[in-house]
Amino acid sequence: MQSRSIQPLPENPEPQRLADEILQALRYRLGKDTTVATPHDWLTASIKVVRDRIIDHWMKGTKETYEQQEKRVYYLSLEFLIGRLMRDAFCNLGLMEAMREALASLDVDIDLIARLEPDAALGNGGLGRLAACFMESMATLDIPAHGYGIRYVNGMFRQEIQDGWQVELPETWLDHGNPWEFERRERSFEVGFCGFVESPSDGEGDAPGRHIWKPTERVLAVAYDTPVVGWRANRVNTLRLWSGMPVDPILLDKFNAGDHIGALAESNKADALSRVLYPADSHQAGQELRLRQEYFFSSASLQDILQRHVSQYGEIASLPDKAAIHLNDTHPAVAVPELMRLLMDEHDMPFALAWDMTRRTFAYTNHTLLPEALESWPVPLFERLLPRHMQIVYAINAAVLLEARQGGHFNDQQIANISLIQENGERRLRMGNLAFVGSHSVNGVSMLHTELMKETVFADLHRLYPDRINNKTNGITPRRWLLQCNPGLTTLAREAIGDAFLDDIAAIRALDPLADDATFREKFAAVKRQNKERLARLVAERLGIRIDPAALFDVQIKRIHEYKRQLLNILEAVALYDQIRSHPERDWVPRVKFLGGKAAPSYHNAKLIIKLANDVARVVNRDPAVRGLLKIVFVPNYNVSAAEILIPAADLSEQISTAGMEASGTGNMKFALNGALTIGTLDGANVEIREHVGPENIFIFGLTADEVAERRKGDAQSRATIEGSRELSQAIAAVSSGVFSPDDPSRYRELMNGLYQHDWFMVAADFEAYAAAQRDVDAKWRDSAAWYASAVRNVARVGWFSSDRTIREYAKDIWNVPV
Numbered sequence: 001m002q003s004r005s006i007q008p009l010p011e012n013p014e015p016q017r018l019a020d021e022i023l024q025a026l027r028y029r030l031g032k033d034t035t036v037a038t039p040h041d042w043l044t045a046s047i048k049v050v051r052d053r054i055i056d057h058w059m060k061g062t063k064e065t066y067e068q069q070e071k072r073v074y075y076l077s078l079e080f081l082i083g084r085l086m087r088d089a090f091c092n093l094g095l096m097e098a099m100r101e102a103l104a105s106l107d108v109d110i111d112l113i114a115r116l117e118p119d120a121a122l123g124n125g126g127l128g129r130l131a132a133c134f135m136e137s138m139a140t141l142d143i144p145a146h147g148y149g150i151r152y153v154n155g156m157f158r159q160e161i162q163d164g165w166q167v168e169l170p171e172t173w174l175d176h177g178n179p180w181e182f183e184r185r186e187r188s189f190e191v192g193f194c195g196f197v198e199s200p201s202d203g204e205g206d207a208p209g210r211h212i213w214k215p216t217e218r219v220l221a222v223a224y225d226t227p228v229v230g231w232r233a234n235r236v237n238t239l240r241l242w243s244g245m246p247v248d249p250i251l252l253d254k255f256n257a258g259d260h261i262g263a264l265a266e267s268n269k270a271d272a273l274s275r276v277l278y279p280a281d282s283h284q285a286g287q288e289l290r291l292r293q294e295y296f297f298s299s300a301s302l303q304d305i306l307q308r309h310v311s312q313y314g315e316i317a318s319l320p321d322k323a324a325i326h327l328n329d330t331h332p333a334v335a336v337p338e339l340m341r342l343l344m345d346e347h348d349m350p351f352a353l354a355w356d357m358t359r360r361t362f363a364y365t366n367h368t369l370l371p372e373a374l375e376s377w378p379v380p381l382f383e384r385l386l387p388r389h390m391q392i393v394y395a396i397n398a399a400v401l402l403e404a405r406q407g408g409h410f411n412d413q414q415i416a417n418i419s420l421i422q423e424n425g426e427r428r429l430r431m432g433n434l435a436f437v438g439s440h441s442v443n444g445v446s447m448l449h450t451e452l453m454k455e456t457v458f459a460d461l462h463r464l465y466p467d468r469i470n471n472k473t474n475g476i477t478p479r480r481w482l483l484q485c486n487p488g489l490t491t492l493a494r495e496a497i498g499d500a501f502l503d504d505i506a507a508i509r510a511l512d513p514l515a516d517d518a519t520f521r522e523k524f525a526a527v528k529r530q531n532k533e534r535l536a537r538l539v540a541e542r543l544g545i546r547i548d549p550a551a552l553f554d555v556q557i558k559r560i561h562e563y564k565r566q567l568l569n570i571l572e573a574v575a576l577y578d579q580i581r582s583h584p585e586r587d588w589v590p591r592v593k594f595l596g597g598k599a600a601p602s603y604h605n606a607k608l609i610i611k612l613a614n615d616v617a618r619v620v621n622r623d624p625a626v627r628g629l630l631k632i633v634f635v636p637n638y639n640v641s642a643a644e645i646l647i648p649a650a651d652l653s654e655q656i657s658t659a660g661m662e663a664s665g666t667g668n669m670k671f672a673l674n675g676a677l678t679i680g681t682l683d684g685a686n687v688e689i690r691e692h693v694g695p696e697n698i699f700i701f702g703l704t705a706d707e708v709a710e711r712r713k714g715d716a717q718s719r720a721t722i723e724g725s726r727e728l729s730q731a732i733a734a735v736s737s738g739v740f741s742p743d744d745p746s747r748y749r750e751l752m753n754g755l756y757q758h759d760w761f762m763v764a765a766d767f768e769a770y771a772a773a774q775r776d777v778d779a780k781w782r783d784s785a786a787w788y789a790s791a792v793r794n795v796a797r798v799g800w801f802s803s804d805r806t807i808r809e810y811a812k813d814i815w816n817v818p819v
């Protein structure tokens with residue numbers, strides 16, 4: 001870490017003192033004594049003890065920010081995939097060992113209670129996890145920041161696998177309360193919906209200016225704060241999540257008139273706003289409730305930000321100098337017209353001034369180019385829910401289109417692309433365009449993705465505002481994704497190169513020369529082996545599948561999506577299965593293929609792919625002809641906690657998306673940092689990972705993004721491609737004819753036909769290259785010295801993919817805050 005130095009922590013507290021504090025908490029906070037305390041009570045008491053220590057750091061930072069009038073960062077995200085927090089806090093406060101001892105002295109196993117902590121899954125996948133890593137890095141880098149989101153009572157669904165199919169169950173993470181959070185009843189804001197707009201009385205007609213919005217529906221947003229502790233408790237920031245409450249909990253006149261259901265209608269409506277997270281990843285949810293959620297949390301957050309600003313500075317004009325508001329994807333894009341409304345209608349500002357301030361305040365991150373994921377709302381729906389905002393959007397659009405026309409460089413089609421309103425077919429409001437024009441910075445999340453953004457979705461907006469798009473390659477926090485999840489590797493690295501990398505992960509580069517040291521490689525392999533044994537034990541216990549920790553562990557864990565191509569992986573496994581049976585004499589590398597991930601409940605093909613993985617696993621795992629050389633394990637309910645076990649145990653990381661479709665990926669970074677080699681396409685951040693680790697330490701295969709685009713333009717060639725590959729056509733034929741689904745032989749016929757008809761995701765097109773790359777993997781695995789040398793080099797060379805580096809770039813280039 002550069003300029004600001006890390007304060008060493010005060011001497012570790014005596015475990016004895018911590019044990020006393022835990023007993024006190026048990027008694028006075030929970031009202032229990034040791035004879036009746038349940039494991040959950042011990043967990044709660046431990047968290048309360050640690051939380052008390054956090055509070056002092058928290059208040060100190062808040063006070064300093066206030067007194068020194070520091071600029072604050074506000075990170076608006078509909079998702080925060082934070083996972084469990086206890087280890088995170090222990091680790092960052094340097095309390096892990098002392099707490100372990102303290103609890104042991106009370107006869108409590110810290111690992112046991114740690115497993116009881118619910119995994120806060122308030123996000124779908126990468127986008128939500130990025131927000132969580134960013135929060136931790138901002139605290140680590142001592143940036144005054146608030147995260148804003150929704151406190152979903154039921155976050156991401158819990159996935160069970162029944163008879164091979166995904167079954168979705170509600171995740172009830174708040175069942176035992178949430179010992180981390182502070183409810184702030186006093187910090188609540190009214191959020192309106194629907195109604196009408198009263199025009200200015202001075203007869204200005206439609207011209208922008210002060211209007212009065214009279215919503216007919218109102219709800220309260222109530223704040224719940226969770227402290228986010230940075231490394232070495234440098235700073236503690238706030239994650240503020242909003243919960244929906246009725247303005248009138250019960251309509252008594254309705255109730256007294258006998259309408260008992262109607263009397264509670266408002267309560268139910270408010271409750272619905274913070275009840276569920278839409279389980280759609282890379283797909284726009286498109287439901288009215290979703291738009292309501294977006295406005296609900298954007299409006300509450302902006303009211304909160306403006307109130308804080310005005311109460312500190314006594315005026316509003318300095319907002320852009322003292323607040324940077326970041327839009328994590330377009331989900332909070334409605335914050336743009338909301339800030340305009342607050343400035344114009346409540347602070348009496350003219351349109352031009354409000355527009356200038358708004359653009360200086362906001363920045364926007366784009367996360368996807370997939371057309372099905374780009375948010376847009378039907379104009380009639382938007383206008384009904386948010387009539388004032390619709391007027392403001394029209395006024396913004398008029399200003400932007402005027403600017404575009406004035407240059408005279410744009411034809412009608414290009415003007416139509418720039419417009420906030422899509423006019424062909426149903427009129428829709430494009431949230432990406434709204435976020436773009438309302439921000440001073442628009443960033444992509446990997447070099448490739450940013451370049452593609454300039455060429456595709458935002459091509460014409462980029463021509464109009466050529467300085468706005470910039471790249472900020474994603475990163476991951478090394479605290480959670482190395483220090484906590486892989487204590488074995490952390491200890492080994494500390495012994496080998498000292499502690500500098502704990503404070504600055506770039507220093508892990510010092511491991512690089514040790515790749516050539518046979519003794520070090522053996523120690524490294526022993527750590528990997530321990531992590532694999534732990535995973536093998538869990539798989540045996542929970543899934544009843546026996547696997548050999550000596551086998552190559554090949555892992556693909558991420559949301560199930562056709563573009564991520566789990567199907568390519570499964571078809572290659574089917575082909576390999578066939579080969580092993582046909583050529584028992586060959587020297588096959590024993591492999592365990594792990595797959596895990598959730599499918600959006602409405603995504604038919606994704607759910608079918610889960611079933612296929614399980615069907616193939618059942619046949620392969622019990623076939624004696626395979627002699628255990630290939631095992632397939634589908635890990636149910638993939639979440640952050642599962643990732644923390646699987647990633648340290650992986651030898652091979654599958655990052656095989658269709659080139660041009662994965663914006664960045666962050667799973668790829670976690671694996672490399674834990675010493676797995678990547679097999680992947682030139683997509684997202686894989687491109688940059690290759691540059692950092694060197695082409696000899698990664699297995700790259702397949703079509704490039706340009707080649708994919710080219711191929712999609714031409715005639716479909718997939719039939720010829722499939723017929724040209726014996727392995728692939730046999731694998732497809734086997735799946736298609738029901739070899740793995742004898743109970744329903746036609747189950748996969750359509751899925752397989754899709755490969756013949758269009759092969760949009762290039763599964764057929766990339767199959768041969770992928771299979772060949774897998775045989776290269778086998779060859780390298782046989783040369784164990786070469787394998788572990790590459791693994792060590794991966795660890796040593798991916799420090800750059802730390803979210804500390806990413807956040808420093810945001811701070812300097814986008815937010816203009818010191819680091």
Ligand SMILES: *Cc1c(COP(=O)(O)O)cnc(C)c1O
Pocket residue numbers: 081124125126129557558559638639640643664665666667668670
């Ligand atoms: C890192 C992470 C992701 C993102 O994985 P990708 O492979 O980049 O899609 C998704 N879910 C969880 C739980 C994660 O930890």
